[in-house]
Amino acid sequence: MQTLRTLATFVLLLLSVWLGGTCTTDAAPRTTVPAAMGQPASGQQDRILFIIASAKVHGTSTLPASVSFGEVVHAWDVFHAAGYAVDFVSPDGGAVPILDDYVSDDVAHRLDDARIMRGLRGTVTPAQIDPTQYRAVYYVGGSNAMYGVAESVALQRIAMQVYEGNGGVISAVCHGTAGIVNLQLAGGQYLVSGKRISGYPEEHERQDAPYFNQFPFLIRQTVVSRGGAFRTVESDDPHVEVDGRLVTGQNYASATPVAQAVVEALRIHTVQASNQAAAQP
Template sequence: MHAWDTFQAAGYSVDFVSPDGGAVPILDPYVSKDMEPRLKDGRIMDGLRNTAKPAQVDPARYRAVYYVGGSNAIYGVPEHPVLQNIAMHVYERNGGVISAVCHGTAGIVNLKLSNGQALVAGKRTTGFPEEHEDQGAAYFREFPFLIRKTVEARGGTFRALDGDQPYAEVDGRVVTGQNYASAKPVAEAVVEVLRKLADRQPGRGAAKN
C-alpha cells in the first residue's frame, strides 16, 4: 500500500499482474490496523481481486516494474518466462525501471539482458537476506534458492543492514529495498529515477507501473 500510495501521488497509474491472474490472497493477520480501511478501498482492491495474467500484459505501455515482497515472490515468479519478458521489455526497450522490495528481489535474480548477462551482474542490490530468516523453520527449508547467495552467484553485489530499518539501493535503473519498511523509500526512488529519465526524454508519456 505504501508503494501504491507513492506512485498514485506522483501521478502514475498502477496495474497488477500475478503468475495466474485473478484474485490474490490477503492474509488478515498481516493487515495492520491502519491498513484495515484500505480493504474497502475499491481503487486498490479491484486491482488485487482482478490481477492480470502475464499473457494479458502489453509491456510497451509501462515505464516501471515493481516486485512486491513476501516470501511468495520466491515461488512462480522468478522462473516465469512471460513475467521475465515483460520486465526486460520495460527495462531494455522502454528504457524503464526494474524495482523490488524485500523478498520481491527474488523476482529479479533470473532476469537477463538481451546479451545474456544477468540484470543484477555488476549491480548493487538488496532484499531480504537469508541470514534474517528463521532458518530452523519449515518454510525456510522449502525455499528453492536463497536471495543473497543467488544475486552474488549472478555477479551482483548484495548489501543489507542488521535490523529492521528501511534500506534501499539505487543502481541506475535498478532499485531494490531490504524489507517491508523499505516499500515507500523504494517507490520514492523509482519515481525520482522516472522523473530524471523524463527530463532527458521530453515528450514521453506518464509511466504505468
C-alpha cells in the same frame, strides 16, 4: 421565475437523454468507471506494473503464504500521488492471497479501498499485458514471492521490455527481489550482475521454521552468484539501493522509499531523454 427554472431543468434533462448521459442542475462531480476485473486499465496516463506472486502455499507444503499487503499499499500511494496509474499482474491471474498476518495495523483499513482491492482480486495474466505501456515494474514482496515469479519466462519478458525496450525502471522490495534474480539483458548478462542490490536476506529468516526449507533458492546467495553486490542493514530500518534504473529495498519499511526512488529515477530519465532529443540536429 419558478416557471423559467422548471423550463431550464426540463431542457437540461432532454439534452441529457439525447446525449446518452445524465445531467443534474447541482453540477454533481463526474466519476470515472473503474477498469473491469481481469483486464488492465487503459488510457494515456503513465503506468506502473505491480508484479505479484500467485502462490498460496510455501512450495509443495500446506503452509500458507501471502502477499505483503502493506508493500502494495505504501508503494501504490506514492505512485498514485505522483500521477501514475497502477496495474496488477500475477503468474496465474485472479485473486492473490492476503493473510491477516501480512496486513499490518496501519494499512488494515485499506482492505476496504476498492481502488486497490479491485486489482488484487482480479490480477491479470502476463498474456494480457502489453509491456510497451509501462514506465516501471514493481515486484511486491511477501512470503509467496519466492514461488512462481522468478521462473516465469512471460514475466521476465515483460520486465525486460520495460527496462531495455522502454528505458524504464525495474524495482523490487523485500522478498520481491526474488523475482529479479533470473532477469537477463539482451546480451545474456544477468541484470543484477555488477549492480548494487538489496532484498530480504536469508540470515534474517527463521531458518529453523518449516517454511524456510521450502525456499527454492536464497535471495542473497543467488544475487551474489549472479555477480551482484548484495547490500543490507542489520536492523528493520528502511534500506534502498539505487543503481541506475534498478531500485531495490530490503524490507517492509522500504516500500515507500523504493517507490519514491522509482519516481525520482523516472523523472531523471525523462529529463535526460528530453535533453538528448533537444541536442539532436
